[in-house]
Amino acid sequence: MEISGKTLEDIDWSRENENIRLVEAVLFVAGRFLSMADLITYSGLNSLVILEVLKKLKEKYNKEDSAIELVERDKVWKMDVKAEYSNIVNKLATGSVEFTKAEQQTLGIIAYKQPIKQSVIIKIRGNKAYDHVHKFLQLGLIKSKKDGHTNILGLTDEFYDYFNISGTGDSPLKETPFSDDLE
Numbered sequence: 762m763e764i765s766g767k768t769l770e771d772i773d774w775s776r777e778n779e780n781i782r783l784v785e786a787v788l789f790v791a792g793r794f795l796s797m798a799d800l801i802t803y804s805g806l807n808s809l810v811i812l813e814v815l816k817k818l819k820e821k822y823n824k825e826d827s828a829i830e831l832v833e834r835d836k837v838w839k840m841d842v843k844a845e846y847s848n849i850v851n852k853l854a855t856g857s858v859e860f861t862k863a864e865q866q867t868l869g870i871i872a873y874k875q876p877i878k879q880s881v882i883i884k885i886r887g888n889k890a891y892d893h894v895h896k897f898l899q900l901g902l903i904k905s906k907k908d909g910h911t912n913i914l915g916l917t918d919e920f921y922d923y924f925n926i927s928g929t930g931d932s933p934l935k936e937t938p939f940s941d942d943l944e
Contacts, residue, residue, distance in 0.1 A: 780804075780806055780810055780814050781814050781817055781818060781821075783804050783806070784800065784804055784806070784811060784814045784815065784818065785818060785840070787800060787803045787804050788818075788831070788838065788839065788840035789840050791803075791839070791840075792839075792840075793839060793922075794832075794834065794837040794838065794839040794922060795837060795838055795839065796836065796837050797811065797836065800838070815831065815833075815838055818831050819831045819833075827843075828842055828843055828846050829841070829842060829843070830842075830843050832925070834922075839922075841925060844925050844926075847924075847925060863886070863889060863893065864893045864896065864897075866886065867882060867886050867890050867893040867894070867897075868893070868897060868902065868903075870882060870885060870886065871894075871897070871903055871914050871915070871916070872916055872920070875914065875915040875916055876913045876914065876915045877913070877914055877915075878908065878911045878912070878913060878914070879894060879905070879911045879912040879913075879914055880910075880911040882894065882914065894914065900919070900923070901917055901919040902916070902917060902919055902920040902923060903915065903916055903917060903920065904916075904917050
């Protein structure tokens with residue numbers, strides 16, 4: 762049996778589409794930013810193929826005017842819902858509003874005033890803010906550094922990822938002056 766040029770094109774096209782579906786599935790299931798090493802590990806594809814697939818996925822979501830987007834930040838990629846749909850998705854995913862109004866207000870103060878002493882947050886928001894801070898720390902949205910009898914609080918990169926906003930430039934939030942080694 763002789764393989765024609767058309768058959769080879771069909772095979773290549775089929776393989777390319779399978780690679781796109783594979784990387785798309787990996788990004789969908791991960792639900793977080795993945796490095797090139799992660800994508801290689803999970804898909805079994807090489808980096809050149811993955812880069813081409815990522816380019817095609819980005820084009821696909823832009824062209825289809827999709828509610829989904831491929832987000833790239835510092836050579837890591839994540840499939841996400843476009844910002845205008847994030848509120849409804851959060852409600853559907855959790856069955857309710859993700860954070861109570863009080864938690865939102867506490868997190869808003871931390872985001873706006875960072876770095877801020879935890880004792881100041883407690884004075885402003887009351888003792889329930891201890892629970893809020895604990896929840897935000899567990900979710901990795903904020904970081905804390907011991908400072909005397911209190912802690913200094915600031916935002917983490919996960920905060921910006923979680924709310925799909927940039928930590929610099931186009932965001933009204935200030936970049937945290939904390940060093941990356943904060944626990």
